[in-house]
Amino acid sequence: MNQTAPMSPLPQRPCCMGLRQLWALVQKDLRIEARSRQTLGLLVVLGLLVVVVLGLGLGQQQGSGFQSTAVLWVAYLFSGVLCFEKTMATERHDGAMAGLMLAPLDRGTIYLAKLLGNLLLMLAVALVVTPAGVIFFHFDLSANPLAFVLVMGLSILGFASVGTLFAALVSSSRLQGGLLAMVVFPLSLPLVIASTQILLAVFRDGRPLAGGSLGILAAFDAIFLTASWVLFEWVLEP
């Protein structure tokens, strides 16, 4: 219409550009998931199955409620690994990864987008699996529900940041399934140890949430987010 306007791209500041790219990538992953509905159902059911199997296996010995942190961790770890594997596997079809790498994007943005997509899926899983684990094992959260959410949220963030990196690494190396779990589980062990100890201190010993111990989780997140973000561009392969 307006013929006098110069045909130039909209002026963009680099930071907004990065955010827009990030959002576009996340949207793409979410749209794929919304249309195929392949991953989420699988993850939620796997998480629930883990909780049920452990509940049946522990039988009548449960009662103190503190098993539920262990049960939830097993559920998160297994559905998490499946989640990271699945979301990265969509990039393997039809040379999608090559397309992403050719796009004028910072490689770090690809990492952050994948991480964000994984986090959203893991949040959905946690929303279903956590109440199940808490109710089945009679874990009394009433003392400090916010602490529980904070500790588990920070832990899942750290876990997802390692998992996303290695999913890219393992998927492009055409390795057998199962290797991802073997790589991510030992690296995530400090999260399991720290979060369990913090939750025990808060809910069993009735102490307030200590900033120092929460700092370990935050430090884990910071270190692994930065390291993964830096290392990601070296591991991408079409």
Added chain:
Amino acid sequence: MRQRAGIWVSLFWLLTAGTFAAALLRVAWFTPEEATMGVIQKVFYLHLPVAINTFLACMVCFIGSVGYLTQRQSWWDDLAAAAAKVAVLLCSIVLLTGMIWAQSAWKTWWTWSPRLTFSLVLWLLYVVYLLIRASVESRQRRAVVSAVYGVLAFLDVPLVYLSVRLMRDIHPTSITMEPAMRLTLALWFVPVTLLTAALIVLRYRLNRAGRQAAAIPAQPAQPVALRLMGDAL
């Protein structure tokens, strides 16, 4: 030049073997027994130096991994692989001696005490490193995957250390020792450290040789009869 290097290598092995023998003799006959633990306490003289050397080996693995990722030269990868293998060996010794200690001190082979948990997690981390190397076929890809893992595994170590400190501790943190005991401990550091360095270097050279051997194109197989005939002629 070559001969001179040979002399140094012989000297190195003489020194290692000599200090090792001296350390063994000293711990057996010239070190007083600890009052409460008795003779079992003597496992400590091996335990601590090996534990410290485990960290050193892990650090060498980290340096090799970072070096490979930044420079992409195969010798960095060989160095990291060699160090990881030695780290697993040393960490196994730490775990075993720690369990022997636990059995005599706390009457149980295993307890989830912070230090024991820490060495177990460390052991797992580097065993997985070796497994990753074994399961990637392409040499280049294997180097990248294991280098990324080597970096993250080493970054994991302080985090594991911090998180196990949240657990209840029964491990001795500071030990008051007699001067004689301290001397024995110092003496043990020498052969253990020398041996660690030697193992890493030997393993590294083996890895280099393996890589060179793999680079030689395979000779077409010659029928035995023809070869014998050729030899006869």
